Amino acid sequence: MAEGGEAERANPTISALFEEHRVFPPPPEFTVRANVRDRLLYENAERDLEGFWAEAAEGIDWFRKWDRVLEWSPPFAKWFVGGQLNAAFNCLDRHVRTWRRNKAAIIWEGEPGEQRVLTYGDLHREVSKFANVLKHLGVKNGDRVALYMPMIPELVVALLACARLGAPHTVVFGGFSPESLRGRINDAQAKVVITADGGFRRGSIVPLKQNVDEALAGCPSVENVILVRRIGEAVHMHFHEGRDHWYHRLMDEAPLQCPAEPMDAEDPLYILHTSGTTAKPKGVVHTTGGYMVGVSATHRWVFDIKDEDIFWCTADIGWVTGHSYVVYGPLANGATVFMYEGSPDWPDKSRWWEIIEKYRISILYTAPTAIRSFMGWGEQHVRKHDLSSLRLLGTVGEPINPEAWMWYQEHIGGGRCPIVDTWWQTETGMIMVSPLPGVTTTKPGSATFPLPGVRAEVVDEYGNPVPSGSGGYLVLTRPWPAMLRTIYGDPERYVSVYFSRFGPKVYFTGDGAKRDEDLYLWLLGRVDDVMNVSGHRISTIEVESALVDHKDVAEAAVIGRSHAVKGQAVAAFVTLKAGVPLSRDKADDLKTHVIEKIGALARPEEIFFTAELPKTRSGKIMRRLLRDIAEGRALGDTTTLADPTVIARLRTQYEENAES
Ligand code: AMP
Numbered sequence: 125m126a127e128g129g130e131a132e133r134a135n136p137t138i139s140a141l142f143e144e145h146r147v148f149p150p151p152p153e154f155t156v157r158a159n160v161r162d163r164l165l166y167e168n169a170e171r172d173l174e175g176f177w178a179e180a181a182e183g184i185d186w187f188r189k190w191d192r193v194l195e196w197s198p199p200f201a202k203w204f205v206g207g208q209l210n211a212a213f214n215c216l217d218r219h220v221r222t223w224r225r226n227k228a229a230i231i232w233e234g235e236p237g238e239q240r241v242l243t244y245g246d247l248h249r250e251v252s253k254f255a256n257v258l259k260h261l262g263v264k265n266g267d268r269v270a271l272y273m274p275m276i277p278e279l280v281v282a283l284l285a286c287a288r289l290g291a292p293h294t295v296v297f298g299g300f301s302p303e304s305l306r307g308r309i310n311d312a313q314a315k316v317v318i319t320a321d322g323g324f325r326r327g328s329i330v331p332l333k334q335n336v337d338e339a340l341a342g343c344p345s346v347e348n349v350i351l352v353r354r355i356g357e358a359v360h361m362h363f364h365e366g367r368d369h370w371y372h373r374l375m376d377e378a379p380l381q382c383p384a385e386p387m388d389a390e391d392p393l394y395i396l397h398t399s400g401t402t403a404k405p406k407g408v409v410h411t412t413g414g415y416m417v418g419v420s421a422t423h424r425w426v427f428d429i430k431d432e433d434i435f436w437c438t439a440d441i442g443w444v445t446g447h448s449y450v451v452y453g454p455l456a457n458g459a460t461v462f463m464y465e466g467s468p469d470w471p472d473k474s475r476w477w478e479i480i481e482k483y484r485i486s487i488l489y490t491a492p493t494a495i496r497s498f499m500g501w502g503e504q505h506v507r508k509h510d511l512s513s514l515r516l517l518g519t520v521g522e523p524i525n526p527e528a529w530m531w532y533q534e535h536i537g538g539g540r541c542p543i544v545d546t547w548w549q550t551e552t553g554m555i556m557v558s559p560l561p562g563v564t565t566t567k568p569g570s571a572t573f574p575l576p577g578v579r580a581e582v583v584d585e586y587g588n589p590v591p592s593g594s595g596g597y598l599v600l601t602r603p604w605p606a607m608l609r610t611i612y613g614d615p616e617r618y619v620s621v622y623f624s625r626f627g628p629k630v631y632f633t634g635d636g637a638k639r640d641e642d643l644y645l646w647l648l649g650r651v652d653d654v655m656n657v658s659g660h661r662i663s664t665i666e667v668e669s670a671l672v673d674h675k676d677v678a679e680a681a682v683i684g685r686s687h688a689v690k691g692q693a694v695a696a697f698v699t700l701k702a703g704v705p706l707s708r709d710k711a712d713d714l715k716t717h718v719i720e721k722i723g724a725l726a727r728p729e730e731i732f733f734t735a736e737l738p739k740t741r742s743g744k745i746m747r748r749l750l751r752d753i754a755e756g757r758a759l760g761d762t763t764t765l766a767d768p769t770v771i772a773r774l775r776t777q778y779e780e781n782a783e784s
Contacts (some may be wrong), residue, residue: 144526148533149565150542154515158562159428165560165576176577177203177605180421181413184209184456185218187386190413194603199623199631201603202390203414210384211393211416212255212288215455216248217384228460231434231483232277235324235466242277244458247284250277253378254285254371260378261348261369263316265290265385268395270314270346272296272305272332274323275465278352278371279441280451282318287393287412290385294395294407297442298323298330300723302338304405308397311407312612313345318371322355326470333361350374389413395612396444398550399663400621401653407612408444408550416456418554418606422575423453426544426558427487428516436462436480437489437518443660444550445520448606449489453554468494473501477509488536489518489546491659495528495536496689506535516561518544521659522691523647529568547571547647549633550661551622553606556580557645570644578604580645582637587626590639595648598637599630607631653747655684655692662726664747667694670721671728674714676704681737681745682728685754693729695754697737697774706733732778738771740764746771753778 155161169176174193181190181204190207219225225245232240242250263269269286271293273279279295286293294312296305309317317340323330333351340346349364352371387393393412397405423429427449435454439445454461462483468476476498479485498506517537519529524545533543543566547557557580559572566572574580581589582596590596611617625632636648650656653664664682671680679699684692698714700706711731719727738746741764752759753775762768 144567144569146526146530147565147567148542150562151540154428154542155562158560159430160425160560161562163563165425169577173577173602177417180577180605181207181417183420183424184413184416185214187213190389196603198628199619201414201607201609203411203603203605204389204417207389207413208386209389209413209416210288210290210387211412211452211456212251212284213384214416214420215284215287215452216244216251219244219458220248224458227431227458229455230277230280230461230463232463233465233479233483234276235327235464235470240277247277247281247455249380250281250375251284251288252380252382253375254281255288255382256378257350257371257374258285258289258291258316259382260374261316261350263289263291265387267291267316268294268312268314270294270296270305270309270312270317272298272300272317272319272336273352273441274298274320274330274332274354275440275463276320276323276352276354277463278320280455280463283441283447283451284455288382288384290387290391292392292394292409294397295442295447296397297440297723298332299442299725301720302335303720304722305335306339306342308405308407309339309343309346311397311405312395314343315345316348316350317346318350318352320352320354321361322359324355324466326467329355329359331359331361333359337362337364387412390609392609394447396447396550398444399654399661399666401663401665403663403666403669405663405666406614406617406621408608409610409612410553410606411609414605414607415553416452418604419448419453420456422555422558423449423457423459425560425575426546426555427489427518428561429454429457429459429487431458433459433486434462434483434513435459435487435489436464436485438464438476438491438494439489439520444553445489448554468497469501472505473498474505474508477506477511480511480514481509484513486513487516487518488514489520491521492519492524492528493522493658493690495519495524495532498536499528499531500689503535511536511538514538514541516544517541518546520546520548520555522656523649524569526568533568542566545569545571547635547645551608552600552604553608554604556600556604557647567644570640570646572644574645578602580637582639582645583626583630587630592639592641592643595636595638597626597651598633598635598645598647599626600633601630649692650684655682655694657684657687657692657694657725658690660725662694662722666722667696667718667726667728670718670726671696671698671714673721674717676700676710677714678702679737681747681750683747683751683754685729685751687729694726695750696728696731697734697750698731699734699737732781734774734777736767736770736774738774739766741766750774
């Protein structure tokens with residue numbers, strides 16, 4: 125069918141996937157000790173969905189118990205209605221009353237090599253003090269706070285301090301440009317920005333504060349900026365008296381006690397922006413009760429977390445994976461989280477393996493793009509280190525090709541660690557499709573089955589389930605506790621993007637998928653205009669808008685082209701304005717422009733200049749054909765083209781260009 129074909133084009137590894145017949149049953153020695161050892165959870169969820177989630181909610185501390193588990197008036201869901209709780213209380217206070225007070229909550233290593241350990245007692249104290257700092261600056265329940273920080277413990281402190289007060293945080297990944305930061309701050313109408321003087325990345329300094337200053341030139345809602353000193357003398361920055369405050373100065377004066385604010389289960393916990401199919405990122409809203417239940421339960425089931433584990437999720441807290449599985453899930457479960465500030469190849473390519481050996485990491489959760497980079501760098505970097513502490517491996521962010529899965533299993537997992545390939549999204553808040561490591565027989569490249577309580581289907585364009593082996597759209601047909609509740613400031617977009625294509629009861633994921641004859645799910649990549657570059661979601665339209673914003677560009681079409689390491693790479697086809705000469709450095713100039721507008725993660729890998737773009741008669745650019753050209757495939761259906769000669773010329777030019 126057409127859509128499956130579309131998805132297959134997006135991910136050509138799919139034909140390889142379907143030749144994949146290797147199976148890996150859970151190792152018996154793992155199952156005996158696993159948190160989930162049998163199919164009971166699946167059966168319970170099938171029998172009584174609300175009872176099942178109510179039981180999962182017992183894993184959270186409530187100030188007031190809920191009256192109703194679920195109110196579902198499609199497409200609007202409310203979970204644990206009437207319940208009251210606090211996310212920071214669940215991550216801290218309930219642990220400091222037990223032996224865990226002196227257990228490490230965060231073990232951190234900075235890129236230059238410093239180490240810090242914060243026990244649950246330490247983290248509780250820092251968070252309480254910082255919540256008082258925020259209060260002192262006028263932040264109260266419901267106010268939004270923006271965070272633009274490096275991966276340092278103060279980022280976790282800031283997040284939990286916001287949660288303690290009931291002030292929704294909105295974290296902006298430190299790799300975003302001042303302009304992207306400004307857009308997100310304004311969308312959330314944040315009152316305070318928390319940042320650092322800078323961050324370390326591959327030995328150089330990311331000028332975070334300078335970016336904030338630039339962004340704030342157009343952010344009238346921001347009253348105060350709090351600055352963590354991470355770099356010190358080596359960074360040049362301006363200090364705006366009256367607006368800017370040093371974190372450490374404020375902390376020196378802050379009182380120790382700050383009670384956690386009781387929040388309604390449906391009160392927002394945070395806003396996190398993600399790319400959609402338009403130029404404007406969507407502010408996904410997550411609420412407190414359902415989210416905390418969802419992330420803590422899935423963290424227990426999927427990662428089999430135990431008190432003695434050292435859990436390392438390598439995601440930056442700027443992404444949802446960091447929110448759910450660096451901060452809220454693990455800390456709610458009283459786990460020890462390892463956190464690393466820098467990049468995997470600094471000062472050399474064995475940094476991660478050195479870390480695993482040094483801290484005895486037992487669970488590693490990372491992205492396929494990282495695994496493919498390591499494969500490319502060679503096993504010698506891995507072999508130097510003792511990775512015997514690892515017992516479970518996870519992946520997230522994009523489909524993992526079987527070859528990378530096998531490499532991960534063999535070279536990192538020593539052949540003994542189960543792999544959990546977890547499919548989920550910013551909007552789902554929690555893992556939705558994944559093996560349970562003590563239960564599920566895995567197949568390399570398949571995310572296997574929906575978790576207990578989750579129902580996923582693969583449907584055709586009319587919403588009918590497709591037979592196994594056929595491609596279709598992945599949809600979720602039941603509400604789940606950690607689901608997004610709305611798009612901040614744009615409730616209509618919530619309905620139109622997720623719940624209109626197949627009606628108000630069916631959540632449209634935007635991903636293509638297939639089910640094999642054993643009902644295993646195989647994700648095929650996005651079916652919309654969203655690219656997945658190194659596991660990061662980037663909108664083609666957003667990059668196109670950045671390009672046409674350049675004074676010399678008349679028109680631009682952007683596609684995600686298959687890339688051996690990144691999964692997809694950004695490729696742009698650009699038409700220059702009449703009279704603009706094509707100079708040698710024009711492509712670099714445009715790449716820099718995209719970095720300035722969005723951030724380095726959106727930088728086009730290649731820019732191809734063309735006099736015309738292939739369009740339908742109604743004037744729509746046919747990106748599908750551009751992808752065919754960029755990937756050297758036979759062209760798909762060209763009958764709807766207004767001028768079929770354009771595409772033929774473009775292909776010849778493209779190929780000539782690639783050869784030269
Ligand atoms: P984000 O919201 O930025 O976390 O991106 C979510 C998107 O990443 C999904 O819609 C998928 O396209 C992709 N994705 C995440 N995890 C997986 C996975 N395990 N397998 C395949 N694709 C994935």
